[in-house]
Amino acid sequence: MRNKLNMVQAINLALDQEMGNDDSVVAIGQDIGVNGGVFRVTEGLFEKYGESRVIDTPLAESAILGTSIGMAVAGLKPVAEMQFSGFSYLMFGQLEGHAARLRSRTQGAISVPLVVRMPYGGGVRALEHHSESREAMYGHVPGVKVVIPSTPSNARALLVSAIRDPDPVIFMEPKRSYRAFREEVSEEEHVMEIGKAQVLQEGTDLTVVSWGAMMRPTLQAVEEVQDQRGVSIELIDLLTISPMDGDTISGSVEKTGRCVVVQEAPKSFGPSSEIIATINDNALMYLEAPVRRVSGYDVATPYFGREPAYLPTNGRIRRAIEETLDF
Amino acid sequence: MIANTCEPEAVDRQQPYALDLRERTFKISHLQILDEQCNLDAEREPDLSTEDLIRLYRSMVLARAVDDRMLKLQRQGRIGTFPLCTGQEAASCGPALAMTPKDWFVGSFRELAGRLLRGEPIENGFLLFNGYEEGNVFQGGERTLPVSIIIAAQALHAVGIAYAMKIRGETDSAVVCFLGDGATSQGDFHEAMNFASVWQVPVVFVCANNHWAISLPREKQTHSQTLAQKAIAYDMPGIQVDGNDALATYQATKDALDRARAGGGPTFIEAVTYRLMMHTTSDDPSRYQLPEQLQAWQARDPLIRFKGYLEAKGIWNDEQEAGLEAEVRQQIDDAVKAFEARNDFKPDAPFDHVFGTKVPRIEEQRTEFLDHLREESTDAQ
Numbered sequence: 001m002r003n004k005l006n007m008v009q010a011i012n013l014a015l016d017q018e019m020g021n022d023d024s025v026v027a028i029g030q031d032i033g034v035n036g037g038v039f040r041v042t043e044g045l046f047e048k049y050g051e052s053r054v055i056d057t058p059l060a061e062s063a064i065l066g067t068s069i070g071m072a073v074a075g076l077k078p079v080a081e082m083q084f085s086g087f088s089y090l091m092f093g094q095l096e097g098h099a100a101r102l103r104s105r106t107q108g109a110i111s112v113p114l115v116v117r118m119p120y121g122g123g124v125r126a127l128e129h130h131s132e133s134r135e136a137m138y139g140h141v142p143g144v145k146v147v148i149p150s151t152p153s154n155a156r157a158l159l160v161s162a163i164r165d166p167d168p169v170i171f172m173e174p175k176r177s178y179r180a181f182r183e184e185v186s187e188e189e190h191v192m193e194i195g196k197a198q199v200l201q202e203g204t205d206l207t208v209v210s211w212g213a214m215m216r217p218t219l220q221a222v223e224e225v226q227d228q229r230g231v232s233i234e235l236i237d238l239l240t241i242s243p244m245d246g247d248t249i250s251g252s253v254e255k256t257g258r259c260v261v262v263q264e265a266p267k268s269f270g271p272s273s274e275i276i277a278t279i280n281d282n283a284l285m286y287l288e289a290p291v292r293r294v295s296g297y298d299v300a301t302p303y304f305g306r307e308p309a310y311l312p313t314n315g316r317i318r319r320a321i322e323e324t325l326d327f
Numbered sequence: 328m329i330a331n332t333c334e335p336e337a338v339d340r341q342q343p344y345a346l347d348l349r350e351r352t353f354k355i356s357h358l359q360i361l362d363e364q365c366n367l368d369a370e371r372e373p374d375l376s377t378e379d380l381i382r383l384y385r386s387m388v389l390a391r392a393v394d395d396r397m398l399k400l401q402r403q404g405r406i407g408t409f410p411l412c413t414g415q416e417a418a419s420c421g422p423a424l425a426m427t428p429k430d431w432f433v434g435s436f437r438e439l440a441g442r443l444l445r446g447e448p449i450e451n452g453f454l455l456f457n458g459y460e461e462g463n464v465f466q467g468g469e470r471t472l473p474v475s476i477i478i479a480a481q482a483l484h485a486v487g488i489a490y491a492m493k494i495r496g497e498t499d500s501a502v503v504c505f506l507g508d509g510a511t512s513q514g515d516f517h518e519a520m521n522f523a524s525v526w527q528v529p530v531v532f533v534c535a536n537n538h539w540a541i542s543l544p545r546e547k548q549t550h551s552q553t554l555a556q557k558a559i560a561y562d563m564p565g566i567q568v569d570g571n572d573a574l575a576t577y578q579a580t581k582d583a584l585d586r587a588r589a590g591g592g593p594t595f596i597e598a599v600t601y602r603l604m605m606h607t608t609s610d611d612p613s614r615y616q617l618p619e620q621l622q623a624w625q626a627r628d629p630l631i632r633f634k635g636y637l638e639a640k641g642i643w644n645d646e647q648e649a650g651l652e653a654e655v656r657q658q659i660d661d662a663v664k665a666f667e668a669r670n671d672f673k674p675d676a677p678f679d680h681v682f683g684t685k686v687p688r689i690e691e692q693r694t695e696f697l698d699h700l701r702e703e704s705t706d707a708q
Contacts, residue, residue, distance in 0.1 A: 052494045063518035070487020104680040166683030243688045
């Protein structure tokens with residue numbers, strides 16, 4: 001069966017399906033129960049699965065992850081919600097110190113199968129701390145997987161995989177895309193593998209890599225350049241930030257010789273840097289132009305008055321593609 | 328909804344307004360069963376078999392001897408830095424004895440004594456503090472979490488485990504979470520107390536107040552008169568016990584565990600004890616510790632007290648003591664031998680345990696790592 005859903009509904013569907021399939025899956029977070037989550041992602045789950053499995057917690061991010069770790073160690077599969085990624089830094093100690101390490105600390109005797117969902121990113125005219133894109137912070141932690149969906153369909157499929165994954169998965173939801181569009185979402189077994197990027201369209205002249213909320217302006221820019229210049233662009237949706245699918249990226253660049261990376265995050269030390277390093281390791285001799293980055297800047301994510309100029313736009317992306325083609 | 332409009336009992340509108348009206352009159356109960364002079368409060372004497380009493384004593388003696396041997400090994404460069412537990416054996420073994428194998432043991436890093444009582448091999452401590460993760464696992468340790476070094480972080484894990492027990496309807500088990508006085512300053516501690524209380528989960532916090540967090544004395548750690556009173560804010564039972572009295576630490580934990588298993592929720596136990604040695608082998612307490620205080624606490628040694636109790640009961644004598652000493656020495660010698668004979672540390676083990684699934688990027692790096700290792704050994708030849 002296929003339904004047209006937005007990303008909020010698709011994530012809700014994944015949670016509902018997995019909670020229905022597996023009694024050990026619990027949802028935990030602030031305002032996720034009676035209120036259904038501030039973005040309504042968990043709407044209806046409280047009524048369906050009850051307060052012991054849809055847990056409204058006191059207001060403490062470190063405790064949400066810390067107790068989730070305990071639950072996971074004891075055999076549950078918690079799906080924790082950080083209300084906004086900007087508040088998630090309070091749980092970073094538990095993530096780096098324990099969730100990510102219990103497996104290696106015990107040489108595999110203990111594992112921590114949990115998911116931390118968090119809306120991230122700008123473009124919704126929100127308050128301070130509600131607009132950052134800090135996936136690199138989580139990607140840098142060994143033992144943690146970081147997934148960022150871009151559409152309702154891949155959000156559902158990847159969240160199902162994340163819940164079934166034996167390790168901690170940070171699942172960052174582009175809140176700008178939550179209700180931006182609908183698409184058909186399969187309710188049947190459609191699971192996408194974590195750690196695999198998706199080639200959305202094949203091309204021969206240039207590779208564009210992006211993820212999350214940046215996929216939409218990127219796709220628009222790619223279409224504009226293709227229409228105007230008749231070039232063939234390969235477009236990759238990264239989907240998993242860590243562990244990164246270097247093979248798909250390098251393989252593509254070997255074919256096209258040119259690459260543009262689009263990230264919402266600040267320019268330095270972000271996933272785009274890692275992508276370029278991967279190309280350097282595996283496909284440097286195929287390059288016909290330097291790899292270009294379109295990104296945020298190394299400044300505090302501005303309040304929303306100045307946000308439109310901070311976030312990469314399809315114009316900035318289009319110019320980077322054109323300059324790389326013309327190099 | 329109606330509850331929000333009701334006046335909590337603690338609020339007294341009849342009292343005149345005053346900033347320090349808060350209940351100065353709260354009392355914290357203190358449990359001591361066996362005092363420093365080996366006087367026994369016979370009414371409160373726990374109902375323990377001779378076998379259990381000797382097991383308790385044996386674990387405390389073993390822990391002291393292991394501490395002593397590990398210090399020597401460390402000074403000889405045969406193991407790395409480790410935290411000492413000398414002086415705190417009763418605060419660790421009493422609670423451990425009150426636990427069943429079905430209860431979860433969630434510890435910090437100074438519970439060697441309780442871990443030994445629970446069946447963790449001596450060799451584990453050597454391995455762990457000589458830099459090998461192999462020291463964190465043991466057969467039968469499915470419900471024992473490994474040493475947790477970040478202060479107070481484990482308290483939240485304990486609450487999460489207890490939550491899982493509660494929703495599964497396990498009524499024959501609970502969680503004992505060990506922490507120290509320093510932990511009570513951490514946010515994670517307060518979050519754990521709050522969550523445990525809101526959720527009413529079966530967890531018992533055993534806080535060894537050993538008077539020091541490295542160099543920071545107890546009175547600078549918190550302005551509270553007791554650590555136990557912190558529980559009051561969470562409407563959780565909070566009691567203080569003589570942490571050098573193994574009968575008291577056993578009994579308080581047993582009572583709290585019984586309550587927890589019966590659905591009575593969490594308890595906080597402050598076990599007042601003293602760190603008789605350095606924080607870790609890297610620390611020099613003479614920089615901050617007052618010799619008089621140390622001497623006063625040496626006189627309250629938990630081992631001497633408990634031995635006196637066993638002797639007074641007529642179940643222990645000099646011959647048994649000599650036998651135990653010899654047995655413990657042999658056991659430790661054997662463990663040192665087994666530990667030093669080990670050479671099965673797989674160099675690329677860290678790559679085995681990043682994830683539960685094979686990940687290409689990690690496997691590529693494993694290959695690189697092994698190549699580098701081979702190159703290094705070729706260079707060395």
